[in-house]
């Protein structure tokens with residue numbers, strides 16, 4: 653996609669889906685144009701003439717780790733689908749479009765960030781697309797988010813999507829056994845670790861209050877940071893009773909690492 657009208661449509665869609673207020677800051681259509689013309693990727697999904705989703709990314713450089721040379725990848729800053737069109741497969745098509753464009757460009761890795769407590773997003777990234785969580789960045793954008801996340805630290809997982817693999821994950825990771833779990837619980841499943849959390853963070857926060865939510869977030873953050881030292885998260889599935897569960901597996905020795913600062 654290209655042109656000032658298309659880029660302005662992207663900005664408007666972003667503001668609508670994220671529920672941005674005037675002081676929250678936004679995207680700049682000129683930035684999107686500049687990215688599109690300089691190895692970044694701006695990809696839109698249309699139903700007829702209507703823009704119903706878009707994603708944008710920029711070219712990034714990973715310094716060589718473990719004796720490997722530098723590597724180029726796309727860092728995807730955003731993917732949004734119009735509220736009324738979510739859950740219909742548009743997000744997946746957008747990411748597959750991003751994948752195809754990357755491969756055509758000669759890059760075989762896409763990274764992005766998401767809030768680990770947003771379990772539907774986690775499920776989309778890990779189970780639907782087959783990305784894996786590499787790292788945990790507490791308060792990546794500061795100590796308070798915006799919209800429904802106002803007052804909450806902007807903790808983020810960094811995921812890597814290896815485009816050398818198949819476009820679809822090999823098989824969904826098995827879910828944990830049903831029954832008797834509680835948020836914050838960590839248990840073993842063979843060599844894997846399962847972390848239980850609420851499946852709707854904003855509802856949990858509204859129902860139990862900000863202090864309880866902050867304590868639980870703190871506990872989960874501690875667990876995530878500890879597990880990610882030698883593991884990656886490969887799945888996040890819904891459980892009964894308003895819960896969800898991450899699966900952390902031992903980190904393969906040759907797995908890509910996140911860039912050094």
Ligand SMILES: CC(C)(COP(=O)(O)OP(=O)(O)OC[C@H]1O[C@@H](n2cnc3c(N)ncnc32)[C@H](O)[C@@H]1OP(=O)(O)O)[C@@H](O)C(=O)NCCC(=O)NCCS
Pocket residue numbers: 669729730731732733734737738739740741742743744745766772773774775776780
């Ligand atoms: C995340 C997002 C881009 C996914 O796009 P989508 O078109 O809804 O996703 P798809 O229909 O291709 O895939 C749906 C899958 O993703 C999950 N998902 C994640 N967020 C979802 C949402 N808000 N609505 C519906 N499904 C969602 C579903 O669980 C579903 O998995 P399932 O089919 O196994 O049940 C979209 O929901 C969205 O714009 N969310 C709000 C903005 C956002 O958080 N963006 C990501 C961070 S930048």
